[in-house]
Amino acid sequence: MAGRRTDTRERIQRVAMELFAERGYDKTTLQEVAERLEITRPALYYHFRTKEEILSSIADGFIASLDELAEWARAQPDTFEARREILRRISELLEDKWRPLMRFAQMNQGAFAQSSVGDRMQDRIVTLVSVLSRPGADAIMQFEARLAVFALILGGVPEVFGMDLPPSELASTAMTVAVRLVSDHEPSGQ
Amino acid sequence: MAGRRTDTRERIQRVAMELFAERGYDKTTLQEVAERLEITRPALYYHFRTKEEILSSIADGFIASLDELAEWARAQPDTFEARREILRRISELLEDKWRPLMRFAQMNQGAFAQSSVGDRMQDRIVTLVSVLSRPGADAIMQFEARLAVFALILGGVPEVFGMDLPPSELASTAMTVAVRLVSDHEPSGQ
DNA sequence: GTCTATACTCGGATAGAC
DNA sequence: GTCTATCCGAGTATAGAC
Numbered sequence: 001m002a003g004r005r006t007d008t009r010e011r012i013q014r015v016a017m018e019l020f021a022e023r024g025y026d027k028t029t030l031q032e033v034a035e036r037l038e039i040t041r042p043a044l045y046y047h048f049r050t051k052e053e054i055l056s057s058i059a060d061g062f063i064a065s066l067d068e069l070a071e072w073a074r075a076q077p078d079t080f081e082a083r084r085e086i087l088r089r090i091s092e093l094l095e096d097k098w099r100p101l102m103r104f105a106q107m108n109q110g111a112f113a114q115s116s117v118g119d120r121m122q123d124r125i126v127t128l129v130s131v132l133s134r135p136g137a138d139a140i141m142q143f144e145a146r147l148a149v150f151a152l153i154l155g156g157v158p159e160v161f162g163m164d165l166p167p168s169e170l171a172s173t174a175m176t177v178a179v180r181l182v183s184d185h186e187p188s189g190q
Numbered sequence: 191m192a193g194r195r196t197d198t199r200e201r202i203q204r205v206a207m208e209l210f211a212e213r214g215y216d217k218t219t220l221q222e223v224a225e226r227l228e229i230t231r232p233a234l235y236y237h238f239r240t241k242e243e244i245l246s247s248i249a250d251g252f253i254a255s256l257d258e259l260a261e262w263a264r265a266q267p268d269t270f271e272a273r274r275e276i277l278r279r280i281s282e283l284l285e286d287k288w289r290p291l292m293r294f295a296q297m298n299q300g301a302f303a304q305s306s307v308g309d310r311m312q313d314r315i316v317t318l319v320s321v322l323s324r325p326g327a328d329a330i331m332q333f334e335a336r337l338a339v340f341a342l343i344l345g346g347v348p349e350v351f352g353m354d355l356p357p358s359e360l361a362s363t364a365m366t367v368a369v370r371l372v373s374d375h376e377p378s379g380q
Numbered sequence: 381g382t383c384t385a386t387a388c389t390c391g392g393a394t395a396g397a398c
Numbered sequence: 399g400t401c402t403a404t405c406c407g408a409g410t411a412t413a414g415a416c
């Protein structure tokens with residue numbers, strides 16, 4: 001079919017992301033990526049130095065978005081409304097274009113851990129979470145803030161606990177629960 | 191050193207679990223497992239047919255515990271107190287002897303997904319969750335029940351979102367938040 | 381019954397030809 | 399900018415020593 005082309009790098013990223021999400025990072029072979037693109041395996045190494053670099057090149061855009069969001073979030077007042085808006089923007093980010101990546105990250109924490117990509121993503125998420133649970137918060141509120149972000153992430157990964165809802169409905173359910181977690185409520189309750 | 195011994199199977203399970211938790215399932219090589227035990231790599235194949243069988247043999251005990259718990263849970267009345275007790279028993283299970291496995295499962299969902307071990311674990315957890323969120327519950331309550339179980343799991347995996355609390359305190363914090371998630375509260379609140 | 385020696389396959393990675 | 403030849407290491411398999 002097509003001979004030489006100039007968008008091979010982007011095509012690799014797209015196909016790799018598909019396969020990583022489908023079959024997991026480690027179980028995806030560069031052979032499969034190459035085959036689906038109808039190029040040879042070593043040809044991938046012209047565009048990326050390692051398998052991990054394919055992954056990190058995809059995550060770079062997401063990390064940049066998180067940075068932007070974190071910077072904005074830091075400038076917000078410490079009110080419930082602000083926290084809700086932060087969660088809404090995180091949810092939006094996850095729905096918009098990064099759902100496959102987050103779904104992948106959720107299923108492959110192992111691949112991310114101890115890698116620089118994983119460290120950088122974790123870093124940004126921790127920053128966002130720390131804005132959600134202001135300094136003075138007790139352990140419970142901190143945990144709830146973390147769990148709220150986690151809820152949003154799970155809202156984009158339907159298969160994790162087998163809730164069979166349409167994706168958009170699941171996302172809005174997750175948002176509702178997340179907001180409730182960062183709302184002001186009585187100190188304890190065990 | 192020691193010549194033939196009879197506890198090799200158990201020693202393999204213990205060392206493999208350590209390494210899987212430390213370095214991830216895929217990144218752990220059977221070479222490393224064998225080296226740490228001072229046996230040869232093919233010797234592992236006398237005791238286990240595949241790498242995955244090492245993992246599933248470990249998970250079997252955990253799955254049995256979950257079955258037992260699920261059976262008990264199904265017989266409970268549909269009250270807040272019963273749900274709290276179910277959560278407490280789950281938390282106890284995770285603290286008792288299965289924390290390394292859960293920590294591992296959390297970090298390696300990819301390795302578990304699409305494997306029979308993963309399917310079986312997921313199955314049991316879904317059962318427990320469905321007992322926690324009785325049939326008539328709306329999507330939000332179902333999601334909250336799932337998130338409650340997730341909170342308990344995260345309570346055993348300190349590094350996930352970088353909360354630096356002593357493990358026992360983290361676990362009890364997780365329990366408090368989980369209980370709040372399955373408590374009776376007003377219908378919505380978005 | 382327990383393990384070693386050896387070998388096969390396949391996937392990630394590199395060097396260099398075209 | 400793309401591909402061939404090649405290497406290395408990991409999972410797997412089997413034959414056979416003790």
